[in-house]
Amino acid sequence: MSSPTIKDVARLAGVSISTVSRVMNDSKPVSPEARRKVLDAIKKLDFKPNELARSLVMRRSNLIGVIVKDIAISYMTEMVRGIEEVGRMYNYDILLSSSYGDIELEKKIINFMFTKQVEGIVLISEDAKPEVVYMLQNQTIPYIQLDKFYNFNETYSVTINYKEAAKEMTEFLIGKGHEKILFVKEYKNAIIGQEKLKGYKEVMDAHNYFSREITVDGVTDKEGYKYGEEIWKIIEHEGITAAFFSEDGLAIGFLNYCYDNNKKVPDDISVAGFGDIKISSLYRPRLTTVREPYYDYGAVAVRKIIKKIKDNVEIDSATILPSSIIERETVKDIN
Amino acid sequence: MSSPTIKDVARLAGVSISTVSRVMNDSKPVSPEARRKVLDAIKKLDFKPNELARSLVMRRSNLIGVIVKDIAISYMTEMVRGIEEVGRMYNYDILLSSSYGDIELEKKIINFMFTKQVEGIVLISEDAKPEVVYMLQNQTIPYIQLDKFYNFNETYSVTINYKEAAKEMTEFLIGKGHEKILFVKEYKNAIIGQEKLKGYKEVMDAHNYFSREITVDGVTDKEGYKYGEEIWKIIEHEGITAAFFSEDGLAIGFLNYCYDNNKKVPDDISVAGFGDIKISSLYRPRLTTVREPYYDYGAVAVRKIIKKIKDNVEIDSATILPSSIIERETVKDIN
DNA sequence: TTGAAAGCGCTAACAG
DNA sequence: CTGTTAGCGCTTTCAA
Numbered sequence: 001m002s003s004p005t006i007k008d009v010a011r012l013a014g015v016s017i018s019t020v021s022r023v024m025n026d027s028k029p030v031s032p033e034a035r036r037k038v039l040d041a042i043k044k045l046d047f048k049p050n051e052l053a054r055s056l057v058m059r060r061s062n063l064i065g066v067i068v069k070d071i072a073i074s075y076m077t078e079m080v081r082g083i084e085e086v087g088r089m090y091n092y093d094i095l096l097s098s099s100y101g102d103i104e105l106e107k108k109i110i111n112f113m114f115t116k117q118v119e120g121i122v123l124i125s126e127d128a129k130p131e132v133v134y135m136l137q138n139q140t141i142p143y144i145q146l147d148k149f150y151n152f153n154e155t156y157s158v159t160i161n162y163k164e165a166a167k168e169m170t171e172f173l174i175g176k177g178h179e180k181i182l183f184v185k186e187y188k189n190a191i192i193g194q195e196k197l198k199g200y201k202e203v204m205d206a207h208n209y210f211s212r213e214i215t216v217d218g219v220t221d222k223e224g225y226k227y228g229e230e231i232w233k234i235i236e237h238e239g240i241t242a243a244f245f246s247e248d249g250l251a252i253g254f255l256n257y258c259y260d261n262n263k264k265v266p267d268d269i270s271v272a273g274f275g276d277i278k279i280s281s282l283y284r285p286r287l288t289t290v291r292e293p294y295y296d297y298g299a300v301a302v303r304k305i306i307k308k309i310k311d312n313v314e315i316d317s318a319t320i321l322p323s324s325i326i327e328r329e330t331v332k333d334i335n
Numbered sequence: 336m337s338s339p340t341i342k343d344v345a346r347l348a349g350v351s352i353s354t355v356s357r358v359m360n361d362s363k364p365v366s367p368e369a370r371r372k373v374l375d376a377i378k379k380l381d382f383k384p385n386e387l388a389r390s391l392v393m394r395r396s397n398l399i400g401v402i403v404k405d406i407a408i409s410y411m412t413e414m415v416r417g418i419e420e421v422g423r424m425y426n427y428d429i430l431l432s433s434s435y436g437d438i439e440l441e442k443k444i445i446n447f448m449f450t451k452q453v454e455g456i457v458l459i460s461e462d463a464k465p466e467v468v469y470m471l472q473n474q475t476i477p478y479i480q481l482d483k484f485y486n487f488n489e490t491y492s493v494t495i496n497y498k499e500a501a502k503e504m505t506e507f508l509i510g511k512g513h514e515k516i517l518f519v520k521e522y523k524n525a526i527i528g529q530e531k532l533k534g535y536k537e538v539m540d541a542h543n544y545f546s547r548e549i550t551v552d553g554v555t556d557k558e559g560y561k562y563g564e565e566i567w568k569i570i571e572h573e574g575i576t577a578a579f580f581s582e583d584g585l586a587i588g589f590l591n592y593c594y595d596n597n598k599k600v601p602d603d604i605s606v607a608g609f610g611d612i613k614i615s616s617l618y619r620p621r622l623t624t625v626r627e628p629y630y631d632y633g634a635v636a637v638r639k640i641i642k643k644i645k646d647n648v649e650i651d652s653a654t655i656l657p658s659s660i661i662e663r664e665t666v667k668d669i670n
Numbered sequence: 671t672t673g674a675a676a677g678c679g680c681t682a683a684c685a686g
Numbered sequence: 687c688t689g690t691t692a693g694c695g696c697t698t699t700c701a702a
Contacts, residue, residue: 002394003449005679016689021681028682031687051450052391053679057694059337061387072416072613077407084406084433093451096431098419114338115386116428221617252617259619278407279614282556282587284594340695351673356697363698366671388695392678 004045013041024049055117064302065095065113065121067106074278075294076124079146082298083122090306092119103129110135120305122146122298126219127190142308142315144301148275149190149219156315158300160323162192165290166199169244169272172325174207177335178242178270182234183213184227184254186246190219196246196274212238216250224253228261235269241334242270248277248289255283255330266332276326286328293321339380348376359384390452399637400430400448400456402441409613410629411459414481417633418457425641427454438464445470455640457481457633461554462525477643477650479636483610484525484554491650493635495658497527500625501534504579504607507660509542512670513577513605517569518548519562519589521581525554531581531609547573551585559588563596570604576669577605583612583624590618590665601667611661621663628656 006024010017015034022028023038030038041047055061064087068076084094095118099106106125110132113121121136121143128147136143144156173181183200186193197213204211214234216227224245231254234240245251251273258265265271265285273280273289280287304315341359345352350369357363358373365373376382390396399422403411419429430453434441441460445467448456456471456478463482471478479491508516518535521528532548539546549569551562559580566589569575580586586608593600600606600620608615608624615622639650 007679017680018682018689018691019687022688025681029687034688048446048450050391050452050679052387052396052452053694054681055694056385056387056391056679056696057681059694070416071406071419072409072412074407074409074613077412080431081405081407081433084431088432093447094431096415096419096429097423098416111383112428115383117385117387256617256619278409279617282591282614283618284591342695352696353673353698354671357672360697364671369671385695388678389697390678391680391695392697394678 003050004047005050006047008045009038009041009047012045013037061117061119062092063095063116063118064092064305065097065110065116065118066124067097067099067109067113067121068124069099069101069126071096071098075148075275075292078278078294079124079298079301082295082300083302084298086299087302087306090302092302092306099125101125101127103132106132107135114139114141119309120144120302122301122305142305144305146297146301147192149187149192156304156317158297158304158319158321159192160292160321162195163199163202165292165323166196166244166246166274167203168323168325169274169290170200170203172327173242173244173270173272173331174203174209176242176270176331176333178331179207179209180238180240180242181209181212182231182238182240182243183211184224184231184243184245184250185213185215186219186250187217188215193246200244212240218250219247220249221253221256224250224255225257226253228254228257232257232261232263240269242272242331244272244274246274248273248275248280248287251287251289251330252279252283255285255287266330270331270334272331281326281328285330288328288331289326291324291326293323296321338385339382340385341382343380344373344376344382347380348372396452396454397427398430398451398453399427399640400432400445400451400453401459402432402434402444402448402456403459404434404436404461406431406433410483410610410627413613413629414459414633414636417630417635418637419633421634421637422641425637427637427641434460436460436462438467441467442470449474449476454644455479455637457636457640477640479640481632481636482527484522484527491639491652493632493639493654493656494527495627495656497530498534498537500627500658501531501579501581501609502538503658503660504609504625505535505538507662508577508579508605508607508666509538509544511577511605511666511668513666514542514544515573515575515577516544516546517566517573517575517578518546519559519566519578519580519585520548520550521554521585522552523550528581535579547575553585554582555584556588556591559585559590560592561588563589563592567592567596567598575604577607577666579607579609581609583608583610583615583622586622586624586665587614587618590620590622601665605666605669607666616661616663620665623663623666624661626659626661628658631656 009020097109124146276289276291432444459481611624611626
């Protein structure tokens with residue numbers, strides 16, 4: 001009934017369990033004769049080693065715990081993909097859990113992952129709470145935080161240079177002839193949002209253009225839509241020609257608002273986003289935006305974790321990846 | 336250095352490891368005194384039981400293996416969400432792997448999951464190959480297949496009644512005054528696509544309307560776009576007023592084609608989809624479509640698996656969930 | 671109510 | 687090259 005064990009294989013092959021173990025792992029020389037018998041027995045019994053037992057004795061679970069806020073958020077999915085693909089290259093498997101932003105649940109999940117003996121953790125929670133970060137810091141398993149909005153510099157992470165990226169986009173807009181640019185910033189105290197804002201401001205200042213911002217309470221299309229009217233008022237009132245959203249979700253929501261209210265993009269207003277989430281290239285008009293390498297965030301993160309596991313060498317706390325401007329259809333050249 | 340074990344707790348508490356185990360699991364009466372000492376020790380050492388060891392002896396991993404074609408496909412994500420949320424309710428964790436449609440990899444993953452002692456498997460591969468299904472059938476771990484395009488009736492699954500749903504949508508379109516309706520079908524031999532087509536045809540026949548179909552080699556917006564021109568020719572040539580796509584992805588691609596080629600939806604052509612994937616309600620104009628309960632597919636699937644695990648009672652091979660028509664903006668009332 | 675001991679399936683000295 | 691043995695960290699008889 002229950003699956004065969006190494007013992008069954010040994011018995012059938014007429015050797016000891018050590019020999020079986022040795023051929024399975026190629027860990028020590030085994031005579032061709034014995035090897036053949038073992039291999040035969042394995043095939044005959046359709047034997048599959050119990051990884052749990054192996055993990056127990058090896059003290060290696062080959063598991064990476066991934067905690068996401070919500071797997072349905074498309075950019076998180078991209079990250080998970082990166083994690084999974086390179087994880088598999090190194091024979092690591094993914095234990096996945098969603099926290100839905102519930103901090104107590106998140107803490108429970110982390111503890112739970114410890115009990116499952118994960119060898120590393122990547123936390124994708126958008127806005128990890130200090131308590132949680134603290135938990136992670138005060139233990140020995142390597143971890144990386146992949147937070148799109150908040151990130152604590154003391155923590156291991158992989159990001160782009162948000163400020164530089166925002167500067168580039170602002171320059172891009174200016175290059176297209178825009179001087180009155182509105183910056184729409186996510187959340188109130190999102191650290192990363194602040195960075196983007198800084199970049200925008202620096203460039204505007206350098207050009208002696210008047211900078212104008214509005215902060216929106218959220219990051220999704222819902223909020224972009226909700227604030228549409230308010231944003232539009234500013235646009236009209238101040239003669240804004242381009243709106244630079246700190247998040248694609250917000251931009252898409254605003255695009256929806258425009259569609260529903262008969263404002264033409266980019267004729268009536270140019271809009272730029274930040275992130276290049278999946279929908280941005282699918283939507284019409286296609287969103288011009290800053291591309292963040294989500295897949296690579298994940299890929300690099302596991303790579304760092306695995307390196308730490310293998311070599312136990314301290315990893316640099318932050319890795320900065322390149323970003324780029326993706327020009328599509330929502331920004332008009334008004335030169 | 337390494338984390339404390341049950342032995343350490345026992346030593347510190349001055350009791351045997353059995354006693355520690357008993358208080359952890361409430362498995363047998365323990366004197367209040369001993370319990371207190373154990374609890375103290377646990378707290379003092381910040382002891383976390385090793386689930387691997389426990390699983391080994393209990394022969395229960397509390398793991399459900401989930402194999403998806405690609406986690407970045409949005410409806411799959413929804414399913415995974417359902418799996419995860421109800422899984423957690425029963426204390427099951429998700430071991431996630433993507434197959435990217437590679438059948439050899441898929442088989443490897445399945446075997447691998449067996450070695451990890453998963454207690455159940457849910458396979459979300461869009462078009463599981465017979466070989467793979469065969470593997471699943473010839474072993475004892477419960478499994479469920481969640482395939483959107485192909486599904487083998489002999490296999491455990493949870494779906495909607497595709498034919499009925501397509502009938503409803505066709506009736507809906509007719510109710511809006513459309514008589515010349517084009518059905519755009521995914522793939523060549525997708526069984527589920529056939530079902531939808533049947534539903535459409537039955538209704539058209541019943542009304543004595545001429546049915547017209549085209550089969551497209553794919554299911555995503557890419558193909559919907561690619562076939563846009565061909566579809567449009569048919570529309571013009573045959574005076575079609577509404578196009579019913581067997582998949583939302585296809586419909587979105589076609590909507591993009593229309594946008595890029597200055598065809599107005601729904602003024603020039605009405606379009607309906609099937610699935611209600613995430614983008615369908617975000618896109619403008621919003622897509623009128625058939626809603627499939629993706630989250631519930633996943634939720635019901637695990638529930639069935641867990642029931643099988645717990646009660647070892649045979650589960651009905653297919654569960655049919657309700658679907659519904661979501662009326663939005665892409666279908667015009669031409670009555 | 672408790673502890674000793676066996677064992678889950680496997681790996682890794684150790685001796686031969 | 688091979689078998690014996692001692693665990694990995696935990697649960698669970700079995701006696702006491």
